[in-house]
Amino acid sequence: MTSSEAILATNLLPLIIYFGAVLAITGVMLGGAYLLGQRHHAKAADEPFESGIVPTGDVHIRxxxxxxxxxxxxxxxxxxxxxxxxxxxxxxxxxxxxxxxxxxxxxxxxxxxxxxxxxxxxxxxxxxxxxxxxxxxx
Missing domain, CATH: 1.20.58.1610 (NADH:ubiquinone/plastoquinone oxidoreductase, chain 3)
Structure with a gap:
């Protein structure tokens, strides 16, 4: 390994560690929410809801x-x-x-x-x- 490659590797090492840490934290957060989150399926849970009033018309506004x-x-x-x-x-x-x-x-x-x-x-x-x-x- 030449000296320029060694310098490049030492300069990129913190970035690689940071990228790995971000991926690990994101995985832990998403996995924890999936494993620890509540699972309930009620008819009203899948319906659109706004301020206690059931909406009328299409919810997709163009x-x-x-x-x-x-x-x-x-x-x-x-x-x-x-x-x-x-x-x-x-x-x-x-x-x-x-x-x-x-x-x-x-x-x-x-x-x-x-x-x-x-x-x-x-x-x-x-x-x-x-x-x-x-x-x-x-």
Missing amino acids: FSVQFYLLAIFFVIFDMESVFLFAWSVALQESGWSGFIEALLFISVLIAALIYLWSIGALDWRTRRQRIDSSNSRS
Whole structure:
């Protein structure tokens, strides 16, 4: 074994031990819940229940794809704001190069937002509402 392989093995050993510990703890928790958990099957246990009221109608509500797209966009832009916060905290250490990088990052975000807006990804209206609004303008 060469010295670089030995260094790599010693650097990876804590990660391998951590990964094994995570798998063991997860297995113990899931296995313990399965072995020690209560098992009862009642007719009411398998029915949907909300605040003491039996629901009416279908419990599976269909949402539009735009709802999920907007939620994904929100999460993405929210995470990017976390990156900008980290940049603002380390502004003195990063200097002007960090500031220019942050401006470049913000400009890419603005370009992405403009693109999403231009293709209509942020439009919540239904197809009928869009047709009605375009007909009322004419």
